[in-house]
Amino acid sequence: MSADTTPTPVRSSWRMxxxxxxxxxxxxxxxxxxxxxxxxxxxxxxxxxxxxxxLLRGAFGNSERIAGSLLQATPIIIAGVAACIALRGGLFxxxxxxxxxxxxxxxxxxxxxxxxxxxxxxxxxxAAAVVAGGLWILIPAFFRARFGTxxxxxxxxxxxxxxxxxxxxxxxxxKRPGGWSETDPVATTAYLPQLFEFSRLNFGLFIxxxxxxxxxxxxxxxxxxxxxxTMGANMKFAEYGGIAVKRNILVILLCSGAVGGLAGGVExxxxxxxxxxxxxxxxxxxxxxxxxxxxxxxxGVIFTALFFGALRAGSLLMEVETNASREVITVFQAxxxxxxxxxxxxxxxxxxxxxxxxxxx
Amino acid sequence: xxxxxxxxxxxxxxxxxxxxxxxxxxxxxxxxxxxSGYFSQGFGIAIVDGLKKAEKDFDVEVKIVDTGNRxxxxxxxxxxxxxxxxxxxxxxxxxxxxxALQKSNAAYPDQKFIxxxxxxESETMTYIDFVEEEGSYLVGALTGQLTEKGxxxxxxxxxxxxxxxxxxPVIRNFLMGYEQGVDEQSExxxxxxxxxxxxxxxxxxxxxxxTLYGQGVDVIYQAAGPTGEGVLQAAKVADKYAVxxxxxxxxxxxxxxxxxxxxxxxVAVYDxxxxxxxxxxxxxxxxxxxxxxxxxxxxxxxxxxxDKIPAEVMTKLEEVRAGIADGSISVTLNQ
Numbered sequence: 149m150s151a152d153t154t155p156t157p158v159r160s161s162w163r164m165x166x167x168x169x170x171x172x173x174x175x176x177x178x179x180x181x182x183x184x185x186x187x188x189x190x191x192x193x194x195x196x197x198x199x200x201x202x203l204l205r206g207a208f209g210n211s212e213r214i215a216g217s218l219l220q221a222t223p224i225i226i227a228g229v230a231a232c233i234a235l236r237g238g239l240f241x242x243x244x245x246x247x248x249x250x251x252x253x254x255x256x257x258x259x260x261x262x263x264x265x266x267x268x269x270x271x272x273x274x275a276a277a278v279v280a281g282g283l284w285i286l287i288p289a290f291f292r293a294r295f296g297t298x299x300x301x302x303x304x305x306x307x308x309x310x311x312x313x314x315x316x317x318x319x320x321x322x323k324r325p326g327g328w329s330e331t332d333p334v335a336t337t338a339y340l341p342q343l344f345e346f347s348r349l350n351f352g353l354f355i356x357x358x359x360x361x362x363x364x365x366x367x368x369x370x371x372x373x374x375x376x377x378t379m380g381a382n383m384k385f386a387e388y389g390g391i392a393v394k395r396n397i398l399v400i401l402l403c404s405g406a407v408g409g410l411a412g413g414v415e416x417x418x419x420x421x422x423x424x425x426x427x428x429x430x431x432x433x434x435x436x437x438x439x440x441x442x443x444x445x446x447x448g449v450i451f452t453a454l455f456f457g458a459l460r461a462g463s464l465l466m467e468v469e470t471n472a473s474r475e476v477i478t479v480f481q482a483x484x485x486x487x488x489x490x491x492x493x494x495x496x497x498x499x500x501x502x503x504x505x506x507x508x509x
Numbered sequence: 510x511x512x513x514x515x516x517x518x519x520x521x522x523x524x525x526x527x528x529x530x531x532x533x534x535x536x537x538x539x540x541x542x543x544x545s546g547y548f549s550q551g552f553g554i555a556i557v558d559g560l561k562k563a564e565k566d567f568d569v570e571v572k573i574v575d576t577g578n579r580x581x582x583x584x585x586x587x588x589x590x591x592x593x594x595x596x597x598x599x600x601x602x603x604x605x606x607x608x609a610l611q612k613s614n615a616a617y618p619d620q621k622f623i624x625x626x627x628x629x630e631s632e633t634m635t636y637i638d639f640v641e642e643e644g645s646y647l648v649g650a651l652t653g654q655l656t657e658k659g660x661x662x663x664x665x666x667x668x669x670x671x672x673x674x675x676x677x678p679v680i681r682n683f684l685m686g687y688e689q690g691v692d693e694q695s696e697x698x699x700x701x702x703x704x705x706x707x708x709x710x711x712x713x714x715x716x717x718x719x720t721l722y723g724q725g726v727d728v729i730y731q732a733a734g735p736t737g738e739g740v741l742q743a744a745k746v747a748d749k750y751a752v753x754x755x756x757x758x759x760x761x762x763x764x765x766x767x768x769x770x771x772x773x774x775x776v777a778v779y780d781x782x783x784x785x786x787x788x789x790x791x792x793x794x795x796x797x798x799x800x801x802x803x804x805x806x807x808x809x810x811x812x813x814x815x816d817k818i819p820a821e822v823m824t825k826l827e828e829v830r831a832g833i834a835d836g837s838i839s840v841t842l843n844q
Binding site: 216220319419426427428429460468469 | 579
């Protein structure tokens, strides 16, 4: 009788919503990074307030600088979506860098080798980038799907091959006569349209935004997206539930690679209009980091990429106008990455202790 | 949010204005910027040395800008430097910057850019051009003489080696000068040359060097950047000799580096600034050659091996140097 009325132990039932917790976590990370960065700047004998304000001015000071930040963010958004696609399917594509190089080269090749009408030329070149990126992940993807080979290792290794292979193409096969190691320029018919007169910012930004939003809708509005989420949450359960996991692994990785290739194509056709050695060092890895920080959310990637882009653009002015090296930003980023990944780990441990065993992506 | 950003930028402008007030020295101060991605490496370090020396000796303010290695950034970095016309001279080093440099040169025609170590198409820029073939000729004279005379350590064959980085015109210049020096200053010695195809692979440099040493070559002259480091290391392993390039590389493998062919970027940068400051040679568009005569190129025989080199060879080397300097020996590029 009395057993029914025994009060349950009082436990706070309110928990911060996930999104709020996530944003709060990012802000704390940012705070720690600012403090860490400031200490570093003081150590090199510069005024942290001056450095940070210069950084902000370099990123947002006028419309030209804002465009510069967006320009820097564009490849990170696209590469970030590429990484997100794999993450949400419970997979890792650390080979975005390599796919980006291959895609960048393929787009340049179509751009300088063929003569096609304006617009069509660009579309064909972008398609070539997509195909090149997809092909570049084909082997790791096949081995992952068929034999369960660890895709982290195989995609990382494919990066080196891609970077060296494109170097070889650029230096020995398609080198523009006389001049630095770069290919012939891409025909103007294949250029991605520039948005403003005063900046190299181009249509690629919209491609990135469309990809991120499109992927978000796919995840939340379609049954295939639901399958993918299930795989991401628990691969074994997904298989048990009747999802064709092996086939999906192949498709997901191929899509991830294809978007990675597109990131390179956009960079070639939108910014450089040629392919050169050391084309976009680290952009693929930046994308992976942006995706991890955004916890695999494609909408989140837009924001982390914009943040990284602003940091990069700002750091260029900072380097010229203050005595702090641009590398301060690298340290700054590293601190944020450390903080956020620590939080993800803590949250995962807490969730599993409350009976919730899910892979938070 | 907008208001916050506006406030922050306003604050930034204020702080900027304040520091500008503090650092703005007298109007006569020459402001010099140097931009490159290689300031931590040999040739870049020499440039920094030259700038520092000029800063000490004259009323000069120096700003060093590291480009990093991201091609996406270059254009913005040039514009950041050139936009206010704040710098009187801007030194630029590195071929990967050429595209961005040319755009910036077109956008800011009044900005004086000085490109180090090469000549570009644009006629509005200044170029510091090292006559590397003269130095290479000297190296050829030295190694050729040692091999011809069969000096101990140089007596296992009649060939001297050359390892180039990528097969590009500037490295060809090294080879042509070297071959000419060997041909003209020694009898019966020939050059065995190979290009590694890369500037960034010490392991490959090492491997190629070991192959050449295995073929009876006793000394290798390398012009291959970091790849060349591998050649120098191989000289130590094989107990043979190598010749350094660009900067003093004698300490890399003491006792196994015969000499270093120095491109004195420090001398060149200092001279250009000096000419501008005292008005004796204001910077004007076009190439400025730094060869043996101007002190921009020299061959430094390493201290560790000096006593192994016969006096007659040293005398001969000095004769050849004087000959190049006064023009009685001309080094030609048969391109």
